[in-house]
Amino acid sequence: MTAPEGQGDDDAGGHLGAGEAEATIAYKLRLAQILAFRAFEEKLADHGRAPRYLGLLAIIRSHPGQPQSRLAEAVALRRSSLVTILDILAEEGLIERRSSPQDRRSNGIWLTDEGERVVAELLRESRRHDAELTAGLSPQEIETTLHVLDRVIANLRTGEAG
Amino acid sequence: MTAPEGQGDDDAGGHLGAGEAEATIAYKLRLAQILAFRAFEEKLADHGRAPRYLGLLAIIRSHPGQPQSRLAEAVALRRSSLVTILDILAEEGLIERRSSPQDRRSNGIWLTDEGERVVAELLRESRRHDAELTAGLSPQEIETTLHVLDRVIANLRTGEAG
DNA sequence: CCTGAACTGTTCGATGTCGAACAATACGAG
DNA sequence: CTCGTATTGTTCGACATCGAACAGTTCAGG
Numbered sequence: 201m202t203a204p205e206g207q208g209d210d211d212a213g214g215h216l217g218a219g220e221a222e223a224t225i226a227y228k229l230r231l232a233q234i235l236a237f238r239a240f241e242e243k244l245a246d247h248g249r250a251p252r253y254l255g256l257l258a259i260i261r262s263h264p265g266q267p268q269s270r271l272a273e274a275v276a277l278r279r280s281s282l283v284t285i286l287d288i289l290a291e292e293g294l295i296e297r298r299s300s301p302q303d304r305r306s307n308g309i310w311l312t313d314e315g316e317r318v319v320a321e322l323l324r325e326s327r328r329h330d331a332e333l334t335a336g337l338s339p340q341e342i343e344t345t346l347h348v349l350d351r352v353i354a355n356l357r358t359g360e361a362g
Numbered sequence: 363m364t365a366p367e368g369q370g371d372d373d374a375g376g377h378l379g380a381g382e383a384e385a386t387i388a389y390k391l392r393l394a395q396i397l398a399f400r401a402f403e404e405k406l407a408d409h410g411r412a413p414r415y416l417g418l419l420a421i422i423r424s425h426p427g428q429p430q431s432r433l434a435e436a437v438a439l440r441r442s443s444l445v446t447i448l449d450i451l452a453e454e455g456l457i458e459r460r461s462s463p464q465d466r467r468s469n470g471i472w473l474t475d476e477g478e479r480v481v482a483e484l485l486r487e488s489r490r491h492d493a494e495l496t497a498g499l500s501p502q503e504i505e506t507t508l509h510v511l512d513r514v515i516a517n518l519r520t521g522e523a524g
Numbered sequence: 525c526c527t528g529a530a531c532t533g534t535t536c537g538a539t540g541t542c543g544a545a546c547a548a549t550a551c552g553a554g
Numbered sequence: 555c556t557c558g559t560a561t562t563g564t565t566c567g568a569c570a571t572c573g574a575a576c577a578g579t580t581c582a583g584g
Binding site for chain 3: 555556557558559560561562563564565566567568569570571572573574575576577578579580581582583584
Binding site for chain 1: 377378379380381382383384385386387388389390391392393394395396397398399400401402416417420421423424425428432433435436437438439485488489491492494495496497498499503504506507508509510511512513514515517518519521522
């Protein structure tokens with residue numbers, strides 16, 4: 201019943217499907233994420249690099265003063281990758297590194313006032329963006345999907361042996 | 363009810379959440395995709411670069427002989443990115459470029475016999491991987507999520523003005 | 525106190541993806 | 555046929571992310 205196109209047929213219009221691989225969560229997840237991320241960034245191309253790192257910025261807002269390593273885990277990037285990112289966000293005046301008094305190795309990361317302002321605005325945009333993504337879907341379907349994604353993330357994180 | 367941690371609290375254990383941004387599909391989508399892709403690649407680190415491009419290979423298998431530009435659209439990458447990828451896959455002996463007789467600009471892309479073999483094996487692995495991702499979830503929840511992701515992808519693709 | 529293991533942020537080289545440009549080819553309007 | 559436009563694969567420079575290495579720091583055990 202769910203055969204968007206005959207596999208192997210040289211159909212003229214529409215997009216190519218992946219045959220049986222298309223039935224997997226991982227496959228659709230990747231496709232959807234690439235397209236969603238791209239669309240969001242293009243729509244806000246005039247907002248500097250903040251849109252790309254909105255997820256990170258939102259975490260910093262909810263958890264001010266956390267060390268970089270903790271933030272890296274939260275956004276599923278590597279400590280080394282976060283260095284450059286925070287350099288950029290600091291240069292754009294959105295965040296601040298304050299060296300921790302308790303632990304001289306680590307920095308606490310904080311939003312600047314400008315950062316707070318930008319994040320608040322971009323979060324509004326992101327809600328609008330999400331509404332576009334999910335057009336034509338019921339609130340129930342969306343809620344189920346959020347729940348499933350939570351579980352998928354949790355399943356993957358328990359396997360994350362440092 | 364769904365408050366994994368108090369926002370703003372300096373909770374000791376667990377992972378940091380993104381506050382209100384966490385409620386969006388786009389945010390969870392990105393997190394889940396990064397973790398899933400990474401886990402799959404690490405598990406199959408000894409299989410060359412095929413795991414990373416399994417989605418592409420599966421499409422080629424289902425639609426042999428398609429031009430590169432078509433494949434690029436299907437996997438949501440750019441034409442220019444696909445050139446290097448196909449170079450690698452050709453060098454590993456998994457695919458073949460055959461110049462089209464009808465249009466001397468374009469190449470048809472085909473799996474080699476080795477490619478067919480590798481893809482078949484990796485698709486088995488990917489099904490196993492997907493089962494791990496979705497552990498603890500009901501078939502209904504998974505089906506709903508697949509449906510939602512399909513719709514999200516469709517919504518994003520209609521906006522893709524060339 | 526001392527010493528070694530673990531953790532922090534950082535640098536560096538390798539690889540992946542992008543956007544803008546390009547030559548070759550196809551094709552439609554006249 | 556002819557000319558302009560669109561498309562195809564490609565190259566190139568910019569940027570993002572990674573893994574491996576590193577120095578500085580913390581801390582537990584002896």
